[in-house]
Amino acid sequence: MEKFVKLTGIAVPLDRPNVDTDAIIPKQFLKSIKRSGFGPNLFDEWRYLDVGEPGKDNSNRPLNPDFVLNQPRYAGASVLLARENFGCGSSREHAPWALEDYGFRAIIAPSFADIFYNNCFKNGMLPIVLDAAIVDQLFRETGNNEGYKLTVDLAAKQVVTPSGQAFPFEVDEFRRHCLLNGLDDIGLTLQHSDKIKAYEERRRQAEPWLFN
Amino acid sequence: MSTQTLYDKLWQSHVVYEEPNGATLLYIDRHLVHEVTSPQAFEGLKIARRQPWRVKSVLAVPDHNVPTDHRDEGIKDPVSRLQVETLDQNCADFGITEFKMNDQRQGIVHVIGPEQGATLPGMTVVCGDSHTSTHGAFGALAHGIGTSEVEHVLATQCLVQKKSKAMLVKVDGQLGAGVSAKDVALSIIGKIGTAGGTGYAIEFAGSAIRGLSMEGRMTLCNMAIEGGARAGMVAVDETTIDYVKGRPYAPQGEQWDKAVAYWRTLVSDEGARFDAVVELKAGDIQPQVTWGTSPEMVVPVGAKVPDPAAEADPVKRTGMEHALKYMGLQANTPISEIAIDKVFIGSCTNSRIEDLRAAAAVAKGRTVAANVKLAMVVPGSGLVKAQAEAEGLDKVFLDAGFEWRDPGCSMCLAMNADRLEPGERCASTSNRNFEGRQGPGGRTHLVSPAMAAAAAVTGHFVDVRTLA
Numbered sequence: 229m230e231k232f233v234k235l236t237g238i239a240v241p242l243d244r245p246n247v248d249t250d251a252i253i254p255k256q257f258l259k260s261i262k263r264s265g266f267g268p269n270l271f272d273e274w275r276y277l278d279v280g281e282p283g284k285d286n287s288n289r290p291l292n293p294d295f296v297l298n299q300p301r302y303a304g305a306s307v308l309l310a311r312e313n314f315g316c317g318s319s320r321e322h323a324p325w326a327l328e329d330y331g332f333r334a335i336i337a338p339s340f341a342d343i344f345y346n347n348c349f350k351n352g353m354l355p356i357v358l359d360a361a362i363v364d365q366l367f368r369e370t371g372n373n374e375g376y377k378l379t380v381d382l383a384a385k386q387v388v389t390p391s392g393q394a395f396p397f398e399v400d401e402f403r404r405h406c407l408l409n410g411l412d413d414i415g416l417t418l419q420h421s422d423k424i425k426a427y428e429e430r431r432r433q434a435e436p437w438l439f440n
Numbered sequence: 441m442s443t444q445t446l447y448d449k450l451w452q453s454h455v456v457y458e459e460p461n462g463a464t465l466l467y468i469d470r471h472l473v474h475e476v477t478s479p480q481a482f483e484g485l486k487i488a489r490r491q492p493w494r495v496k497s498v499l500a501v502p503d504h505n506v507p508t509d510h511r512d513e514g515i516k517d518p519v520s521r522l523q524v525e526t527l528d529q530n531c532a533d534f535g536i537t538e539f540k541m542n543d544q545r546q547g548i549v550h551v552i553g554p555e556q557g558a559t560l561p562g563m564t565v566v567c568g569d570s571h572t573s574t575h576g577a578f579g580a581l582a583h584g585i586g587t588s589e590v591e592h593v594l595a596t597q598c599l600v601q602k603k604s605k606a607m608l609v610k611v612d613g614q615l616g617a618g619v620s621a622k623d624v625a626l627s628i629i630g631k632i633g634t635a636g637g638t639g640y641a642i643e644f645a646g647s648a649i650r651g652l653s654m655e656g657r658m659t660l661c662n663m664a665i666e667g668g669a670r671a672g673m674v675a676v677d678e679t680t681i682d683y684v685k686g687r688p689y690a691p692q693g694e695q696w697d698k699a700v701a702y703w704r705t706l707v708s709d710e711g712a713r714f715d716a717v718v719e720l721k722a723g724d725i726q727p728q729v730t731w732g733t734s735p736e737m738v739v740p741v742g743a744k745v746p747d748p749a750a751e752a753d754p755v756k757r758t759g760m761e762h763a764l765k766y767m768g769l770q771a772n773t774p775i776s777e778i779a780i781d782k783v784f785i786g787s788c789t790n791s792r793i794e795d796l797r798a799a800a801a802v803a804k805g806r807t808v809a810a811n812v813k814l815a816m817v818v819p820g821s822g823l824v825k826a827q828a829e830a831e832g833l834d835k836v837f838l839d840a841g842f843e844w845r846d847p848g849c850s851m852c853l854a855m856n857a858d859r860l861e862p863g864e865r866c867a868s869t870s871n872r873n874f875e876g877r878q879g880p881g882g883r884t885h886l887v888s889p890a891m892a893a894a895a896a897v898t899g900h901f902v903d904v905r906t907l908a
């Protein structure tokens with residue numbers, strides 16, 4: 229899992245409450261045996277004017293010009309601003325996979341659905357809960373200022389606006405530790421990398437044929 | 441130094457790090473990969489932007505979904521095709537060696553590992569497949585893992601494990617003519633039950649086991665999982681070393697001598713302590729036939745279908761009644777009166793050259809019975825197929841009315857087009873007779889290759905020893 233320490237990126241405002249996981253990634257894409265490559269189909273029904281199907285070439289599909297992600301000024305966004313109860317509905321982990329694959333690393337909302345919130349951490353993505361009034365302010369500032377960037381600082385547990393205004397947030401300590409260090413189960417094992425390498429070296433001496 | 445079991449030695453030599461709570465980081469020497477359980481693991485690596493720790497430890501092959509005929513036409517089922525193509529792509533992306541579908545070295549993952557010398561004595565071997573226990577035949581520690589563990593091993597070359605208890609299954613004496621390793625495996629499972637080995641690593645030992653070829657030992661270790669054990673193993677001896685010698689991935693020259701010297705130490709020490717011991721007499725073992733829907737529901741071919749009424753344990757009795765209903769069998773029917781519809785000779789249990797020879801010896805000069813709709817022989821690998829053809833076995837089978845197919849898992853689990861129709865009864869050399877395993881409603885009887893061929897040519901189960 230990729231580390232998350234501090235990130236400064238374009239914020240995109242998705243101004244709808246109760247965005248469910250079916251909207252994030254529609255069910256026809258769950259047949260995939262993959263868990264990456266969902267980015268082009270993130271918010272598929274909102275982003276495109278036609279119906280998306282697995283395997284379809286997304287590059288020449290008609291885009292919905294009204295959908296916020298399609299506006300050039302938000303290209304390359306890595307922070308998603310959302311409204312309450314983001315990520316409700318089915319527990320599909322494809323939802324954080326799709327958001328991550330698209331390029332989002334942090335989501336800021338007044339509230340999140342529970343399972344989705346958990347799934348984000350497992351996939352190296354940081355969901356941040358801020359007061360509805362603060363989220364409102366961020367929505368306004370993002371909309372009014374092209375190129376508006378937010379800094380999400382997990383180490384300091386705060387979101388900082390371009391003008392330097394800082395909003396502290398809460399996050400579970402263990403989850404924070406794992407994200408800061410990029411630790412999933414594999415990450416925890418990789419903390420012993422030096423031991424694995426030392427072991428390997430011993431075996432290479434004793435049983436060189438294993439490393440041919 | 442205290443005495444050690446083979447399992448102790450294999451375990452200890454792979455410990456990277458031990459947590460105070462006993463959880464151990466175990467180093468993995470060989471990682472075998474197939475198309476069904478690997479795609480999400482590779483995706484996980486890509487998402488986390490990780491590389492395989494030691495790419496040369498990985499060997500991949502598509503086997504579960506590949507068609508066993510008309511391969512030149514590709515894979516028709518889109519889901520199967522996608523899985524195989526995904527494996528191809530992942531191997532290309534990460535630089536992993538893969539024997540693709542049309543490579544002659546392609547075959548069932550548990551057949552090709554040993555065949556290539558990719559499985560060696562003293563190794564830890566894992567694969568996202570429960571029958572990885574097969575590789576223990578080489579004095580290796582081998583077991584199946586799940587997809588998240590596949591990703592873990594790819595990324596770290598290690599698994600987090602806890603040590604099992606050790607069980608010794610000792611078979612002494614001489615196996616009778618017509619009695620094979622498959623019959624030994626089924627007899628053991630009949631004795632200890634499908635949960636008998638749960639929590640254990642089993643070492644198979646005794647003079648009858650030492651007398652088995654590597655093919656036979658693989659058959660035996662393959663079915664350790666059906667006895668509940670994640671790992672089965674056999675100590676290294678001359679048979680092991682002879683088999684490994686000269687294989688493409690085996691060490692050569694100076695390294696070979698050094699390796700052999702080490703491999704010879706891979707035996708349980710005299711007086712080593714096991715947590716459980718089970719003993720069988722080889723001379724008592726008869727050709728076996730399963731009658732139910734669990735590998736432990738097995739009897740000698742000369743016996744009758746058991747009667748649930750005679751079972752005192754009410755839970756077992758209900759299980760038996762249920763199994764008989766599914767299998768469409770009456771209690772007390774002689775096994776030899778059960779007619780069959782199909783025959784499957786193949787799977788990672790019994791698709792090696794020796795298995796095909798044993799089946800061909802029975803099929804030779806005979807014909808598949810009229811009531812048998814399909815009798816298919818599916819070699820375990822392209823190389824097994826070529827060897828069999830060089831020996832003329834394909835001709836023997838074809839002349840007798842068998843179909844001679846391309847290598848893969850095939851009707852062992854019916855993920856490709858090869859399957860039983862509802863109600864069809866099959867004499868199968870595979871390892872699982874679960875409900876629906878070979879197709880929805882299909883009825884599977886597990887037998888040895890010789891017994892399967894005997895059933896094919898008579899149309900019903902028969903003691904292969906009476907065919908002589």
Ligand code: SF4
Pocket residue numbers: 503504548549550569571787788789848849852853870871
């Ligand atoms: S032959 Fe059967 S048991 Fe063996 S790996 Fe293939 S599906 Fe699994």
